[in-house]
Ligand code: SF4
């Protein structure tokens with residue numbers, strides 16, 4: 001993948017107007033972890049199983065946060081490609097919760113109305129959340145069907161879906177947890 005030139009070089013200079021001075025502090029407050037502890041050893045990026053699908057690596061995202069380059073951090077694809085697997089955090093010598101930083105940046109991008117560079121990933125996240133809200137569990141078949149409807153893409157991955165059905169990896173009917181009312185209170189509290 002052709003990756004963008006990161007800010008700070010002669011090809012992509014930083015100007016004062018690009019910088020949001022309290023950005024790193026805000027990310028720290030919201031994520032509960034400190035991006036400023038990162039010294040760019042790249043262990044996170046080297047270990048990330050999804051790095052090849054990202055425009056910039058996890059440590060580059062943290063660099064943008066450190067520099068206060070809010071707009072660039074909120075517009076990169078890496079924050080959406082990250083699946084929150086925590087492989088990076090387990091490699092990080094500074095015990096930075098990189099996944100929490102990615103999560104915070106996704107939330108901030110949505111709040112600021114920034115165009116999501118990976119809209120299909122957002123659609124998938126939304127369908128998973130809706131399933132959890134309805135049943136307290138992720139009903140995979142319904143999630144995939146609803147996602148496909150929204151994406152208007154009926155045929156891709158159908159072979160995988162059929163194989164999963166044949167192997168009984170997909171439940172046809174959803175099952176609901178007993179205390180679904182308690183769970184729904186969380187969604188109301190978090191305004192989801
Ligand atoms: S592993 Fe930790 S210290 Fe190293 S680059 Fe990644 S976030 Fe920074």
Ligand code: SF4
Pocket residue numbers: 044047048049050051058081082083084085086087088089098099102
């Ligand atoms: S949590 Fe995100 S950034 Fe970290 S290894 Fe997993 S996919 Fe990569």
